[in-house]
Amino acid sequence: MPLYAGAYDQxxxxxxxxxxxxxRVTASGQIxxxxxxxxxxxxxxxxxxxxVTNxxxxxxxxxxxxxxxxHxxxxxxxxxxxxxKRLGMTERGVTRVRIQAAPR
Known part of the structure; x- marks a missing residue:
């Protein structure tokens, strides 16, 4: 499981x-x-x-x-x-989040 090379917290x-x-095909080539x-x-x-935290x-x-x-x-x-669904945001469509990725 690759992780981001630097700490990311936004x-x-x-x-x-x-x-x-x-x-459809994603930018990474996966479906x-x-x-x-x-x-x-x-x-x-x-x-x-x-x-990702709501x-x-x-x-x-x-x-x-x-x-x-x-986009x-x-x-x-x-x-x-x-x-x-797990974040409980399907009804609203947009929500405030914190995104964290640990350095590898």
């Missing part, structure tokens, strides 16, 4: 994506599966395992970065539908 907004892109715990991030290397309800999930994005203004990470 807060911002998360969005989620799922049905529309399910089955996107909305039922897996994955995410899109603009700079974390593919394969990075990141802890700052509104303190629910957290570990995701693997396998895509680039988000929605104001969001710093796009999580899969499965990750969004």
């Amino acid at each position: 807060t911002g907004k998360a969005c989620w994506y799922g049905p529309r892109l399910h089955g 996107f599966n909305q039922h897996k715990l994955t995410a899109a991030h603009p700079e974390l290397p593919f394969g990075t395992r990141a802890l 700052l509104d309800n303190n629910r957290a999930v570990r995701v693997t970065i396998n895509d680039r994005g988000p 929605v203004g104001g969001c710093m990470i796009d999580v899969s539908r499965a990750a969004a």
